[in-house]
Amino acid sequence: MWNPLRIAALGVAVLGCVSSVAAAAAYPERPIRLIIPFSPGGGTDTFGRILAEGMQAELGQPVVAENKPGAGGNIGADLVAKSRPDGYTLLLAQDSLTTVPWLYRALSFDPMKDFEPIGIGVFMPMVLVSTNSLQAGTVKELVAYARSHPNGLSYGSPGVGTAHHLNFEALLDKTGTRMVHVPYKGAAGMNTDLASGNVQVAFTALSTALPMIKGQRIRAIAVAQKERADLLPDVPTMDADVPGYTARVWFGLSAPAGTPVAVLDRLSESLRKVMAREETKKRLVDIGYVVTPTTRDGMRRIMQDEYEKWGRLIKDLGITLEQ
Structure with a gap:
């Protein structure tokens, strides 16, 4: 037999469900x-x-x-x-x-x-960029130089724990290389020092990198996705030299x-x-x-x-x- 209390509880649940559905159907009202x-x-x-x-x-x-x-x-x-x-x-x-x-x-x-x-x-791919004076112009050349010169290069980021920092550390881990991390208080200082050569490489968002690359203030080494970016069609992908790596x-x-x-x-x-x-x-x-x-x-x-x-x-x- 059905217990009256169980029937009452079921009724309350059904009413609550109906009320919730009705409220959602009217959403949004403000x-x-x-x-x-x-x-x-x-x-x-x-x-x-x-x-x-x-x-x-x-x-x-x-x-x-x-x-x-x-x-x-x-x-x-x-x-x-x-x-x-x-x-x-x-x-x-x-x-x-x-x-x-x-x-x-x-x-x-x-x-x-x-x-x-x-x-x-939306997603925003990161771009591996460098100062114009860096001799390593490809990911393969950069990795080779970093392996033969541990901590001989520095990379910038807008701060500790940012996507730029963590993705670069993931790259170093994947390639077995070491570089010196130089954290800044935001991207502006990092970009200024990158253009002047005070740091050699960095990851930056495509939207941020684009004006600097087009203005030849910095150089794009690779786009960190599996397909080339429409806005940088001549820049190769990271995946070509570091299979499976994206940022x-x-x-x-x-x-x-x-x-x-x-x-x-x-x-x-x-x-x-x-x-x-x-x-x-x-x-x-x-x-x-x-x-x-x-x-x-x-x-x-x-x-x-x-x-x-x-x-x-x-x-x-x-x-x-x-x-």
């Missing part, structure tokens, strides 16, 4: 906040504002981009993690979410548990854990529709982005893979951003 956890003007901000504009047209409600910089993106991420899980506060997520748990011991949120992935919108950053959307699945699905669908628009795609490709949007599950798999990959490297090297 403006959506898109938290960009970095300062205006950077790659994260550029993509975030293009995405907000497209999603606003697709969803029929304002999508308001708000910059909340600080602590390497952690301030903005913490704000979203602690927001009501209703789909009205979203995070402009990027690959650094998979590294911060390993770099900060006292992190106030768990990037792998406190967020629901919505989808990755990239990505940008997407996340929501607070507990957000209704129907709302997440609606946002994921909207993200992919915006990325499929020819005018949006052209704007992004012209900057250097690779527009290959993922599903929610695709983003989750990429985050898990990178979380494990960077965790191993960071622990092996003893990298930390806290004393």
Whole structure:
């Protein structure tokens, strides 16, 4: 026999489910906040504002981009993690979410548990660049020189724990070479010293490298993806000399854990529709982005893979951003 209490509990569950579905069907009913956890003007901000504009047209409600910089993106991420899980506060997520748990011991949120992935919108390949005076002009020549001159070259990065730093360390590990790391407080100082020859090599995002390469201030050695970049068709790939090696950053959307699945699905669908628009795609490709949007599950798999990959490297090297 059915227990009256069990029947009542089942009824409450069904009503809750119906209520959730009804709320999701009406979503969105008011403006959506898109938290960009970095300062205006950077790659994260550029993509975030293009995405907000497209999603606003697709969803029929304002999508308001708000910059909340600080602590390497952690301030903005913490704000979203602690927001009501209703789909009205979203995070402009990027690959650094998979590294911060390993770099900060006292992190106030768990990037792998406190967020629901919505989808990755774009990827940005890294470019291996050098000062113009460096004699090694190919990856093979650079690796050969580094092997015969351990710590004889220096590489720059915008700071400890950045994608530029970690991807370069992954390259050194894969090729069995050693170079001196010179961290800067941002990309501007690194690029200035690279152009003047104070550091010899670096990884930089394609969008950042392009004007300097075109202006012949620095030299592109290789693009760190399996296919040549349309914006640098004469520059070879890293894969040609270091098989399987790639280096990239990505940008997407996340929501607070507990957000209704129907709302997440609606946002994921909207993200992919915006990325499929020819005018949006052209704007992004012209900057250097690779527009290959993922599903929610695709983003989750990429985050898990990178979380494990960077965790191993960071622990092996003893990298930390806290004393």
